[in-house]
Amino acid sequence: MVTIKQIAAEVGISATTVSIVLGGKAEERKISAATQKKIFETANRLGYQPNIAARSLRAGFGADEIRVAMLWAEDFRASMMVRFWDGLRAELAQLDRKIRLVIYPYTNDHLDEVHALTSASDCHAAIICNASDADLEFLRRTQLAIPVVLYNRTCPGYCSVNVDDALMGALAARALSDQGCRRGVVLTGAPVFAGMEVRVQSFLLEGARHGLEARVAPYCDSSARGGYEGARALWSAESGEYPDALFCGSSLIAHGALRALRELGLPQLPRVVAIGNGAPELDELSVPSLSVVYLPMEEMARECLRLLMDWMSDRLSSPASRLLEARYIPRESCGPIADQEQKTIG
Amino acid sequence: MVTIKQIAAEVGISATTVSIVLGGKAEERKISAATQKKIFETANRLGYQPNIAARSLRAGFGADEIRVAMLWAEDFRASMMVRFWDGLRAELAQLDRKIRLVIYPYTNDHLDEVHALTSASDCHAAIICNASDADLEFLRRTQLAIPVVLYNRTCPGYCSVNVDDALMGALAARALSDQGCRRGVVLTGAPVFAGMEVRVQSFLLEGARHGLEARVAPYCDSSARGGYEGARALWSAESGEYPDALFCGSSLIAHGALRALRELGLPQLPRVVAIGNGAPELDELSVPSLSVVYLPMEEMARECLRLLMDWMSDRLSSPASRLLEARYIPRESCGPIADQEQKTIG
DNA sequence: TTGAAAGCGCTAACAG
DNA sequence: CTGTTAGCGCTTTCAA
Numbered sequence: 001m002v003t004i005k006q007i008a009a010e011v012g013i014s015a016t017t018v019s020i021v022l023g024g025k026a027e028e029r030k031i032s033a034a035t036q037k038k039i040f041e042t043a044n045r046l047g048y049q050p051n052i053a054a055r056s057l058r059a060g061f062g063a064d065e066i067r068v069a070m071l072w073a074e075d076f077r078a079s080m081m082v083r084f085w086d087g088l089r090a091e092l093a094q095l096d097r098k099i100r101l102v103i104y105p106y107t108n109d110h111l112d113e114v115h116a117l118t119s120a121s122d123c124h125a126a127i128i129c130n131a132s133d134a135d136l137e138f139l140r141r142t143q144l145a146i147p148v149v150l151y152n153r154t155c156p157g158y159c160s161v162n163v164d165d166a167l168m169g170a171l172a173a174r175a176l177s178d179q180g181c182r183r184g185v186v187l188t189g190a191p192v193f194a195g196m197e198v199r200v201q202s203f204l205l206e207g208a209r210h211g212l213e214a215r216v217a218p219y220c221d222s223s224a225r226g227g228y229e230g231a232r233a234l235w236s237a238e239s240g241e242y243p244d245a246l247f248c249g250s251s252l253i254a255h256g257a258l259r260a261l262r263e264l265g266l267p268q269l270p271r272v273v274a275i276g277n278g279a280p281e282l283d284e285l286s287v288p289s290l291s292v293v294y295l296p297m298e299e300m301a302r303e304c305l306r307l308l309m310d311w312m313s314d315r316l317s318s319p320a321s322r323l324l325e326a327r328y329i330p331r332e333s334c335g336p337i338a339d340q341e342q343k344t345i346g
Numbered sequence: 347m348v349t350i351k352q353i354a355a356e357v358g359i360s361a362t363t364v365s366i367v368l369g370g371k372a373e374e375r376k377i378s379a380a381t382q383k384k385i386f387e388t389a390n391r392l393g394y395q396p397n398i399a400a401r402s403l404r405a406g407f408g409a410d411e412i413r414v415a416m417l418w419a420e421d422f423r424a425s426m427m428v429r430f431w432d433g434l435r436a437e438l439a440q441l442d443r444k445i446r447l448v449i450y451p452y453t454n455d456h457l458d459e460v461h462a463l464t465s466a467s468d469c470h471a472a473i474i475c476n477a478s479d480a481d482l483e484f485l486r487r488t489q490l491a492i493p494v495v496l497y498n499r500t501c502p503g504y505c506s507v508n509v510d511d512a513l514m515g516a517l518a519a520r521a522l523s524d525q526g527c528r529r530g531v532v533l534t535g536a537p538v539f540a541g542m543e544v545r546v547q548s549f550l551l552e553g554a555r556h557g558l559e560a561r562v563a564p565y566c567d568s569s570a571r572g573g574y575e576g577a578r579a580l581w582s583a584e585s586g587e588y589p590d591a592l593f594c595g596s597s598l599i600a601h602g603a604l605r606a607l608r609e610l611g612l613p614q615l616p617r618v619v620a621i622g623n624g625a626p627e628l629d630e631l632s633v634p635s636l637s638v639v640y641l642p643m644e645e646m647a648r649e650c651l652r653l654l655m656d657w658m659s660d661r662l663s664s665p666a667s668r669l670l671e672a673r674y675i676p677r678e679s680c681g682p683i684a685d686q687e688q689k690t691i692g
Numbered sequence: 693t694t695g696a697a698a699g700c701g702c703t704a705a706c707a708g
Numbered sequence: 709c710t711g712t713t714a715g716c717g718c719t720t721t722c723a724a
Contacts, residue, residue, distance in 0.1 A: 029694085279425065
């Protein structure tokens, strides 16, 4: 990288003068127009960019802030980023410490390439979201340079905030079976981590236990369009009796599916339950409104940050994990669970 | 802020040793357990946090990256942040330079408190989104320390990327009047910048010109719920003839309104057009699917970044503005515009 | 009108 | 086992 020293050498002048000119203080320091011109030209020619770290160090600014990285996989879940971000922001507002939150997009299975984790010179701490199995494997065998909390994943030696994936699947099964459903379909995207499969397996198991026979449809794209096309294909292929229950891996998939089912003009719509990972607002207003097993993402984000603060300030003697509760929220697409004591299920 | 020097002084030891211990190299450097203990205790007691700027400078890491701030107002538009962020990410992938994008949330009317803009020691450049009129006034009278591009705002002396607000309103009016609508309502949130009012005024004007008499409803909350409640109130209050056209200030508002209108069981649904600032995917799949005047947010984000790069590398001799095209996208909630030459409207 | 020197906080090399 | 020194890139005195 080109520095003011290099520019100075190139022009045949001192670094001080270069700093003055590039810092916009040429007039008050009465630097000659000729010198200014040469400096600007050279800076542009060499593609000079100031070193931010050097400037902040010198200015002393930002020394009091704690920089926390929010690692978010840049895939179909990008649209869900805001809920998590919102949760973190809400928690920040409560905290006394000055924290700067920085989003680090990363690619699944390439967490090992994120320099901020393996060096301590980029961030003070990090929250890792959406880790894939390969990413978890990397974490397991690596000693990171900074304290970290995992969102909805577990890994030995790490703090984490989780929901009970098995319970989520079971709740969905119970909701549908309690409404009298007997033939179910699971429509979901290709699993990117073990928990997704746990949800589905648990759904199948708990369903079977309550008279709901279900099968897993071919994986669809994890989007509204994926849900639309997936549901359309499923119901079009059906020759005999239609399924009376649909369990979707995400609310986006469910919204697409609902639209498709409606278009098909079926005599009777199946009941639908989804993992509620999207904006609740949209789930409430779809036609019909969407019943979900609600993923308390904002609350989990807040908990991640709290845990991280505790972990950083040594209030925790060893890595801790916290489990947050996933609730079933009945809406029009599927009625309530008969048994009030949801937590005993599974 | 507490530094390793202070810890060293407190313990009665050199800064080097403190650095070694806190850097996790105590074993290989054979620092005595007693010293380590004292250092850790003191660091915790004083609440030591390493100075990131000093570390990066020392490590030489990050010197090659350009840090760009994305300033986004933390209000109801937070949910729209992802589209913009996605657009920027797409453009980043094309660029040769190594750029680090950092989201800086700010509060409208308080842009002047964003230190990153007035000091050059935090970021190399910034993209300012959602500026309010007060924020623009601040920009007008201030000489910022870093190059900046404005998203969907204009301000003398600044680069900006815009859409034609008047055209957007006019397109909505044309779509509705071309479908034979005669009585319209505008449902929108309280305007946070002049462009929102321009859209509405232009809608009213172009409507009147084509036989569509419209009025502006009381401002609703800028959310799906706001649209739901707003539409419900409007149609419930109606005694005589119902409006046959609805123009919504955002797609979220429209989705709420659609749901409300459907619930009311009207003999005939009004035609609906919204400013398409949400995820197109959702507009396509609502019931009915939503016709919008599409705000090309991702494309605008990319253009912001391109403009910023040009501006920074001195390829522009003076601030430039670019205008992107807003298109009407007919879906089920309102048919097409008869005149193909949309751009001549207004 | 310009330059020399000091120092922001940290760590690596080297010396005891 | 621990300390001294130097220097990362930059800006701000202060001196010429």
